[in-house]
Amino acid sequence: MEVVTNAKLIEHFMIVIVFVCFGCWRERQLGGLLNARPVDRDYFLRREFSFTFAGDIYARYKAFADLDSLSRDIRKNVPRKIDIGAVYNVSPRDKATYGKAFVPLEKELVFDIDMTDYDAVRICCKGGNVCNSCWVWMRIAQLVLHRALTEDFGFKHVLWVYSGRRGLHGWVCDARARRLSNDAREAIVNYLSVLSGGDGKKRKVDVGGRLHPSLKRAFVSVLEPYFEEYILPEQGVLASPESTSEVLAYIPHA
DSSP states (O other): OOOOOHHHHHHHHHHHHIIIIIHHHHHHHHHHHHTTOOOOTTTTTTEEEEEEETTTEEEEEEOOSSHHHHHHHHHHHOOSEEEEEEEESSOGGGHHHHGGGOOEEEOOEEEEEEGGGGTTTOSSOOTTOOOTTTHHHHHHHHHHHHHIIIIISOOOOEEEEEOSSSEEEEEEOOHHHHTOOHHHHHHHHHHHOOEEEETTEEEEEOOOSSOOHHHHHHIIIIIHHHIIIIIIIIIOTTSSHHHHHHHHTTSTTO
8 A cells, every 4th residue: 555645645735726726716816807807816815724633633714825825834734634615705814803704705616426435336445445446436426427517507617636535526616606505505416416315214316207318418428338348347246146235225116
């Protein structure tokens, strides 16, 4: 197993932060110039970052004037985990001063694909362990979600990155995505969901009768070819009575 050094951790953090945060900042700068609106020069400063250090020490409401100052802080303190938060009306470092007037204005629409959600059907690894064989589950989920987000909702700026642990994060960075209400975000998630159950109940695939055009597109262009070429031969999901039962348990009335 490859050892994750501080240098590799820092490199991963900086790549993700540059593309997500600095990219959104540049979009706002360029948008202001093209549309003759005032340029939001403190946009980056109003972004919240939270760091988790060794020993699960958690620090919220960190803010930085620019990418260089953020980079210096990361290299100096080497957090084990970084969460990129919302953009507020004032800098998060001034939270105590503003009290209830400190409010979030926007946040990217983020999707988390976790490999442990496939533990019941993948045969090679479990938990946080991942290999090339079972990573294909991540690839399939990413392809299906990306097409739905870009073709069904018209989003144009979707960034997929390794979560740093056991899955993928999809960052939808379009301006209208960043300004979605909580209800609108929940509606998008419900639209994309095909599993029902949970809270002690066995999850089942629920496609609501007739196959929605989005699901039909996903089946024809991604699910069926990947299932035949990779899942069946490499994951062997139907190779034994036990694995077959696990798959069939997700199908209603099977």
